[in-house]
Amino acid sequence: MMIKRAFIFLVLAQVASMVSPRVVLASDEEGGFDALHHSANAYYLDFAPFGKMELPRIFVVQREDGSYGLELFRSTTSAIRTGHFTVELVKDTHEEAAEDLLGESIGQGESAPVHQEQVVHAEAEGDGHAADSGKLTLAELEGHLLAPNGGHIVLDLSISRHLFFAWIAMGIVLFLMTRLAGMYKRGIGRSTAPRGLFQNLFETIILFVRDEIARPNLGDKANKYLPYLLTAFFFILTSNLLGLVPFGATATSNLMVTVVLATFTFILTQLGGTKDYWMHIFWPPGIPTFVKPILMPVELLGIFTKPIALAIRLFANMTAGHLVILSLIGLIFSFASLFGSGAGFGVAPVSVAFALFVYMLELLVSLIQAYVFTMLSALFISMAIQEHHHDHDEAHHGDEHVSAHTEAISA
Amino acid sequence: MIVLAADLLAPDAGLIFWIAITFGLLLFVLSKFAWKPITSALSERETTIHKSLAQAEKALAEAKQLQADNTKARRDAEAQAQAIIRESREEAERVRTEEVDKTRSQIKQLQDQAQAEIAREKDSALNSLRQEVADLAIRAAEKILRENLDADRQKKIVDNFLGDLTKN
Numbered sequence: 001m002m003i004k005r006a007f008i009f010l011v012l013a014q015v016a017s018m019v020s021p022r023v024v025l026a027s028d029e030e031g032g033f034d035a036l037h038h039s040a041n042a043y044y045l046d047f048a049p050f051g052k053m054e055l056p057r058i059f060v061v062q063r064e065d066g067s068y069g070l071e072l073f074r075s076t077t078s079a080i081r082t083g084h085f086t087v088e089l090v091k092d093t094h095e096e097a098a099e100d101l102l103g104e105s106i107g108q109g110e111s112a113p114v115h116q117e118q119v120v121h122a123e124a125e126g127d128g129h130a131a132d133s134g135k136l137t138l139a140e141l142e143g144h145l146l147a148p149n150g151g152h153i154v155l156d157l158s159i160s161r162h163l164f165f166a167w168i169a170m171g172i173v174l175f176l177m178t179r180l181a182g183m184y185k186r187g188i189g190r191s192t193a194p195r196g197l198f199q200n201l202f203e204t205i206i207l208f209v210r211d212e213i214a215r216p217n218l219g220d221k222a223n224k225y226l227p228y229l230l231t232a233f234f235f236i237l238t239s240n241l242l243g244l245v246p247f248g249a250t251a252t253s254n255l256m257v258t259v260v261l262a263t264f265t266f267i268l269t270q271l272g273g274t275k276d277y278w279m280h281i282f283w284p285p286g287i288p289t290f291v292k293p294i295l296m297p298v299e300l301l302g303i304f305t306k307p308i309a310l311a312i313r314l315f316a317n318m319t320a321g322h323l324v325i326l327s328l329i330g331l332i333f334s335f336a337s338l339f340g341s342g343a344g345f346g347v348a349p350v351s352v353a354f355a356l357f358v359y360m361l362e363l364l365v366s367l368i369q370a371y372v373f374t375m376l377s378a379l380f381i382s383m384a385i386q387e388h389h390h391d392h393d394e395a396h397h398g399d400e401h402v403s404a405h406t407e408a409i410s411a
Numbered sequence: 412m413i414v415l416a417a418d419l420l421a422p423d424a425g426l427i428f429w430i431a432i433t434f435g436l437l438l439f440v441l442s443k444f445a446w447k448p449i450t451s452a453l454s455e456r457e458t459t460i461h462k463s464l465a466q467a468e469k470a471l472a473e474a475k476q477l478q479a480d481n482t483k484a485r486r487d488a489e490a491q492a493q494a495i496i497r498e499s500r501e502e503a504e505r506v507r508t509e510e511v512d513k514t515r516s517q518i519k520q521l522q523d524q525a526q527a528e529i530a531r532e533k534d535s536a537l538n539s540l541r542q543e544v545a546d547l548a549i550r551a552a553e554k555i556l557r558e559n560l561d562a563d564r565q566k567k568i569v570d571n572f573l574g575d576l577t578k579n
Contacts, residue, residue, distance in 0.1 A: 058425075155424055156423070156424070157428060157429065158425060160423070160425075162426065163430065174440065177441055178444055181445040181446075184452035184453075185448050185452075189456065190455055190456055191455075191456065203449075203453070206449060206450075206453070210450070223450070226446065227441065228438060231438045231442070235434065254426065256422070256423045257430050259427065260430040260434060261434065264435075
């Protein structure tokens with residue numbers, strides 16, 4: 001209990017130390033907000049309107065003399081304050097893009113971005129001072145750091161917001177599942193019926209993954225791939241849901257995260273590939289020989305398109321929901337700046353109602369995408385581990401069925 | 412362009428590195444410490460349930476068989492009892508009929524005997540009567556002859572004789 005309290009106190013202290021009036025001001029100065037900005041990755045946690053909490057920065061750098069080194073900092077601020085790193089201010093390209101899109105129709109609204117631009121320039125000029133004193137602006141926080149004196153950053157291993165939330169998701173899954181395993185180890189659910197909401201709920205989900213995803217696709221090899229499918233399902237589901245929590249972020253709305261997940265499926269698929277699987281790719285049976293060289297690259301490409309589709313589907317679904325919600329909320333500000341604040345107030349109830357609807361939809365999508373990713377992973381693995389005992393006509397028919405199924409799900 | 416501008420698609424080697432390592436670690440740890448005990452417990456429970464169900468089914472079948480056997484045995488016993496009762500009834504009837512027949516034939520026999528006796532008695536009585544009559548006739552004739560009487564007397568004697576006859 002004491003430890004828990006101490007931990008909470010430490011976290012609060014950290015948050016308090018990170019909260020800066022300047023940053024709060026800066027976000028106010030933005031004037032409205034940018035939906036993409038909220039979905040994108042960054043090196044701080046956004047607790048707006050209470051402030052921000054910077055995350056540790058870790059760099060693998062190559063110094064000017066060619067030697068490699070690892071540099072650790074508590075935050076971006078401290079990284080810059082040491083003087084080892086300077087911030088490269090990319091003048092808000094997305095700000096420009098937004099201006100391009102809106103065109104001249106903005107009218108009065110232009111004054112805000114112009115004002116902000118000036119602020120950014122001012123900060124850029126007083127760069128050294130900003131590093132020495134106080135906190136960084138949003139632009140600095142988002143800027144790319146440069147290693148000094150001709151050295152360069154080889155690998156930026158910094159803890160980003162999406163990584164932080166991916167770890168939180170992993171922690172939650174780990175905590176819940178080891179607790180659940182503990183119950184089974186104690187015999188509850190092993191020799192008796194499962195007890196309580198917690199065990200019943202998660203047992204239902206686990207059984208769903210086993211009986212509806214793993215077994216129909218993988219048959220008697222289901223047990224071999226079940227741990228991966230369960231881990232992927234629960235990690236994706238938890239990550240998706242964390243994005244719907246206040247101040248949360250969706251790790252799965254980051255393409256890098258989904259690419260790694262898809263790579264795991266890809267590796268498992270290739271490792272499980274039977275002779276028949278490779279045969280189908282490099283020397284497809286049942287077709288004229290002169291067609292085979294044409295088909296081979298297509299099949300080879302197919303190996304990679306499957307996991308890529310897997311990664312992009314999850315990423316796009318999770319990003320899209322947030323963008324729609326933020327756009328609906330943004331509609332209020334757009335109306336306010338275009339037709340006056342009265343229009344903004346008028347649109348607000350509609351926007352909020354629609355945003356609520358999309359939020360509910362996102363809850364559904366979180367579940368569906370976790371299911372779809374796991375389902376398709378199982379499907380791809382099953383296609384690789386299958387041993388075709390039947391003639392090719394049937395096999396082809398089966399493939400068609402599978403691809404139709406895939407399309408139905410991705411649609 | 413917007414998407415690129417907001418770094419949504421920017422490659423991030425550090426993130427890939429961390430996620431790959433930590434997800435791999437999560438997969439390993441969960442497989443070992445969560446999924447293995449959970450799935451083994453679940454399949455163990457399922458086997459137990461399946462086994463129990465099969466056992467219950469078997470027990471039920473056995474009980475049903477036993478009940479059927481019992482019912483069959485009871486039916487058999489009842490049928491047997493009925494048969495015994497019927498048989499004994501028939502036997503009793505048969506014995507009674509036999510007895511009646513026997514009695515009847517005995518009675519008949521006795522009757523026959525009696526009738527035969529009566530007939531014989533009658534015959535012997537008739538015979539003795541005939542002898543008596545003959546004797547009487549002879550004696551009467553003797554008297555007639557002996558007394559040598561007139562016609563009136565003769566007539567009187569005969570009448571007396573006949574009167575005696577009717578008396579006898």
